Amino acid sequence: MKKLINAVENVLTEQLQGMAAAHPELNISLDPKYITRVGAPFAGKVAIISGGGSGHEPLHGGFVGHGMLTAACPGEVFTSPTPDQMYEAAKAVASDAGVLFIVKNYTGDVLNFETAAEMVHSEGIKVQNVIVDDDVAVKDSLYTAGRRGVGTTVILEKVVGAAAEEGYGLDACADLARKVNSYGRSMGMALTSCIVPAAGKPTFTLAEDEVEIGIGIHGEPGQYREKLRPADAIVETLALEILDDGAYKRTLREWDRENATWVERDVIDEPFKAGDSVIALVNSMGGTPVSELYAVYRKLAELCEARDITIARKLVGPYITSLEMQGFSITLVKADAEILKFWDAPVSTPALRWGV
Amino acid sequence: MKKLINAVENVLTEQLQGMAAAHPELNISLDPKYITRVGAPFAGKVAIISGGGSGHEPLHGGFVGHGMLTAACPGEVFTSPTPDQMYEAAKAVASDAGVLFIVKNYTGDVLNFETAAEMVHSEGIKVQNVIVDDDVAVKDSLYTAGRRGVGTTVILEKVVGAAAEEGYGLDACADLARKVNSYGRSMGMALTSCIVPAAGKPTFTLAEDEVEIGIGIHGEPGQYREKLRPADAIVETLALEILDDGAYKRTLREWDRENATWVERDVIDEPFKAGDSVIALVNSMGGTPVSELYAVYRKLAELCEARDITIARKLVGPYITSLEMQGFSITLVKADAEILKFWDAPVSTPALRWGV
Amino acid sequence: MSDVITKAQVITWLENCAALLETQKAYLTELDAAIGDGDHGLNMARGFGKVKEKLPSMADASIGSILNTSGMALISSVGGASGPLYGTFFMRASTAVQARQELEPMDLVKLMEQGIEGVVQRGRAEVGEKTMLDALIPALNALKSQLEAGAGLSDALDACVAAAEAGVRSTIPLVAKKGRASYLGERSVGHQDPGATSATLILGLLRDVVKGSGVS
Amino acid sequence: MSDVITKAQVITWLENCAALLETQKAYLTELDAAIGDGDHGLNMARGFGKVKEKLPSMADASIGSILNTSGMALISSVGGASGPLYGTFFMRASTAVQARQELEPMDLVKLMEQGIEGVVQRGRAEVGEKTMLDALIPALNALKSQLEAGAGLSDALDACVAAAEAGVRSTIPLVAKKGRASYLGERSVGHQDPGATSATLILGLLRDVVKGSGVS
Ligand SMILES: Nc1ncnc2c1ncn2[C@@H]1O[C@H](COP(=O)(O)OP(=O)(O)O)[C@@H](O)[C@H]1O
Ligand SMILES: Nc1ncnc2c1ncn2[C@@H]1O[C@H](COP(=O)(O)OP(=O)(O)O)[C@@H](O)[C@H]1O
Ligand SMILES: [Mg+2]
Ligand SMILES: [Mg+2]
Ligand SMILES: [Mg+2]
Ligand SMILES: [Mg+2]
Secondary structure (H helix, E strand, O other), rough: OOOOOOOOHHHHHHHHHHHHHHHHHHHHHHEEEEEEOOOOOOOOOOOOEEEEEEEOOOOOHHHEOOOOOOOEEEEEEEEOOHHHHHHHHHHHHOOEEEEEEEEOHHHHHHHHHHHHHHHHHHHOOEEEEEEEEOOOOOOOOOOOOOOOOOOOOHHHHHHHHHHHHHOHHHHHHHHHHHHHHHEEEEEEEOHHHHHHHOOOOOOOOOOOOOOEEEOOOOOOOOOOEOOOOOOHHHHHHHHHHHHHHOEEEEEEEEEEOOOOOEEEHHHHHHHOOOEEEEEEEEEOOOOOOHHHHHHHHHHHHHHHHOOOOOOEEEEEEEEOOOOOOOEEEEEHHHEOOOHHHHHOOOEOOOOOOOOO | OOOOOOOOHHHHHHHHHHHHHHHEEEEEEEEOOOEEEEOOOOHHHHHHHEEEEEEOOOHHHHHHEOOEEEEEEEEEEOOOOHHHHHHHHHHHHHHHHOOEEEEEEHHHHHHHHHHHHHHHHOOOOEEEEEEEEEEEEEEEOOOOOOOOOOOOOHHHHHHHHHHHOOOOOOHHHHHHHHHHHHHEEEEEEEOOOOOOOOOEEOOOOOOEEEEEEOOOOOOOOOEEEEEEOHHHHHHHHHHHHHHHHOEEEEEEEEEEEOEEEEEEEEEEEEOOOOOOOEEEEEEOOOOOOOOHHHHHHHHHHHHHHOOOOOOEEEEOOOOOOOOOOOOOOEEEOOOOOHHEEEEEEEEEEEEEEOOO | OOOOHHHHHHHHHHHHHHHHHHHHHHOOOHHHHHOOOOOOHHHHHHHHHHHHHHHHHHHHHHHHHHHHHHHHHHHHOOOOOHHHHHHHHHHHHHHOOOOEEEEEEHHHHHHHHHHHHHHHHHHOOOOOOOOOHHHHHHHHHHHHHHHOOOOHHHHHHHHHHHHHHHHHHHHHHHOOOOOOOHHHHHHHHOOOOOOHHHHHHHHHHHHHOOOOOOOO | OOOOOHHOOOOHHHHHHHHHHHHOHHHHHHHHHHHOOOHHHHHHHHHHHHHHHHHHHOOOOOHHHHHHHHHHHHHHHHOOOOHHHHHHHHHHHHHHOOOOOOEEEHHHHHHHHHHHHHHHHHHOOOOOOOOHHHHHHHHHHHHHHHHHHHOOOHHHHHHHHHHHHHHHHHHHHOOOOHHHHHHHHHHHOOOOOOOHHHHHHHHHHHHHOOOOOOOO
16 A cells, blocks of 8 residues: 555545645544534524545535635544534534535435434524435436435535625525435546555445446445546446436435424435536546546537536536545536536645635 | 546546637637737737646646737647647737747646747847756756746745736746846755556556655656655755755756847745745646645744744645646745735736736 | 443453453454455554543542543544444443442343443434344343343353344345445445444453353 | 869758758667767758658749758757757858859858857857757768868868768767756766767768769
């Protein structure tokens, strides 16, 4: 294992220390681990908190700042954070306007955030959870834990963070988050595996001419393995899975603040259709350089155009990664006027910055 | 070779097509290859043009835009561009205020830009070249082609681009560029090699426990090879080479516009000293994720602090890369008030954006 | 042995859990690597390590309070899917026994019932989906029906553990429908569920302590 | 053979350069891989390929114009260090012969003198620094002194090429002080310079054409 690390046990702590040194505009707690904006809580503004396993940087810590997240909770590498992290982060940044938890749909993340929501609620803080489940590589939700939360998370955090900055209340933020999730679909592939520092060896192995299609973001096995094909062919496979995905129906569990209980909500994501505008994210899994992402973007733009889908905004780079894995993912989020307005709003975080 | 490419011959063209599709604010010519800002020439403003081999993305094309480069000329992968590229780019973007060529110190780049300067001059366009030579891994200039141009280029392009935007004339821009170069030092290392698409195999091979110290940005051999050590120890080696580097003296060749001839200029870079403020760049060679860069930043900040050197601004990420190579480089540029002012000025390019 | 479980036995049981999960770390992690992300052993060892750290300060506390503190320690240190599930199990179990200093056999049934109810509420899984419930629910059913049929605690616990062990084996041919393993679909068949395995190890240690064969 | 070089011979020479550099691509690239970046063969083949493309349209042009066009083609297609150097060589050489339709022996000397002067001005290298100049300068000196001593063009060109070949071999023990190879310092010793090698191949083809042994 060749990595820029010292002792394996300290990887996460030392990376957070480096982040703290580089970003005085962030407060970083090491025990429990959470990252907050200096100056929080902000009176009257909903605090947006996200979190998940580490190894996906810049997600989520790199998105803490003006116009995006108020706090992030990093778990161990590829392991969901624990409820005390969300609980302490929420206590540190919650205003009267309450706290929105953005949760990627993995059993571990979902359950730990649910536990945290109960704890935060019992402190008298208004709290709401929303789930991101956008990975079309997972086909059904009847026989699985449901679609994983991947690239749409980045776009959701930007859009909802801007809405909170502008003064949207907790319910409005949650509704907007639900909409962005419902409008978003993603799919990813790997050219190489990655090495979790604590494991010290690659999570899986691919032959020199093999790729893995339909991966998540934890080096977990994908849908299938195949021979390396030209970039255009791979992009077409992923993009068409997204563009042609039918209506996706499942039940999500959300916190009912009134009754302090969990309720189930049936949710249907409608397919993309001609005439839609989208925000596109062409994302590196960590080890793929931006030059190759542009080759991906080229084909994606062509495919969208052929279906009369307009890419209104785009982001090309490493935003939700799997350590040093080579590969990419595509995310498309249907964008209406409200979403575009908040996408364009100023943001100032370590990984995303414009307008300020 | 596992890359997201189609045919090897089309790699560069297709990546540029993708860039063009993603960035309507750029004009991209494919023959000869150059990237310009839409709207150029800008009356009264010096046009800043850089270029070099491809494979270092986002350098330089990703830095074309408001407040940074007016044009960039990408050569083949790791090969300097040819003079007709600079010549056409200059003709496309030059205003009456003239053109500044930013040239990294490699024989190929230097000679091709010199040829281009003569061609551009003979078109009646005011042109000046400035050299970036900041790689402390190259010790002398008497017995070599001199220090290579590496990370300082990124900071120089930002600072001088902002000055041009604010209306600095050609001589003032050139003077500022010379100052930034003189104030900047860099050094890099590789954990892995990279594969030039046309070659199809790694440029060099490192054992699973070996790293290469003092590399340039083309996968060329470095100063020496050694066993992998903890990140802190590697960072210390690189940072101390930079921080403790003595005065560096050499002769640079610059265009004399008055006499339409080349003149030699003796240049001395003074060492860093206690009390200095710096802009720090912790750069990924392409395949190293930002999380590991933060571990590097942590130690770098500690070493700077111990020497009473203040990191006034910083940039952490992939900015001047060698394809998918894993590794990092450190750049420190002494920052005075003028440099900081232009560093903080608004910039809007594919790879660097703030304030707009 | 008598037919009650003392507070000292509860404490010994939890200590033994920490010790055994440490030695079984690699085994559980290997099971998880096959159909999950290969951290279940690490997660459980870390969690019960934290539980063990809390025990010395619990000498004067009630059994309910010990279980509650253990659950909180698990929740705040395990992470992943199993952390909130095991944590919830212990915290809910604690509400069934509250301030008690020793447990009657039927208290154990109530404790497990409430704990399992918490796991079901949190994880929304049911028997047959290849999770820890495939061990826990048959174990509870066996314990309860033996006691109701008049068996002693010791025999009832033997039946309970035997049912858990059968439950673990029953997970092998199952297709996972919950947790990470569910993404594998048919490819999860042929592998034993790690969470069901750790649950069975924990129940086995309870039986051993109650029967006096557990290390103190 | 007569003692002049005709325009047709110049064109044949350039065509032959394109053909030979294509076949020697791998060899030159291999030399460059040892102490540079392994592209010299690719660069030269690409460059002279472009020169060849221009030749048909040059049938009615002067020798000076042919050389100038060739130099420009090299400059705009080779890149790297060798592009502007070879390009400058040809463009400067063209100014020595201008509108001529055939060359006297001493024209060839002037042509090489001016070309080499251009290379030196652009690249600021001198003999002994392990560059193309280590072939070009001895070659020029041999050509000139032979002609001045009264030798015929054919013999003088034989001496010229022999000197270039000796010059190439002389680069092997040298430490590179210019170009990419200079970063290797002592590690550049023991390797033959690719640029000196390509220069020698090109001079050899000129000799062959003049002596009538070159393919037309
Ligand atoms: N919804 C669920 N209900 C009950 N148990 C579950 C559920 N999801 C997962 N599990 C259990 O959790 C175990 C995995 O735990 P662990 O590996 O520690 O967490 P993670 O899957 O987050 O890495 C599985 O073997 C299974 O027994
Ligand atoms: N300053 C110089 N003067 C003369 N020749 C040079 C100089 N620098 C390099 N060369 C020649 O250029 C050759 C390398 O050319 P090439 O590989 O095509 O370009 P690059 O080094 O840019 O990849 C060297 O072998 C050497 O002969
Ligand atoms: Mg896990
Ligand atoms: Mg080259
Ligand atoms: Mg697991
Ligand atoms: Mg070369």
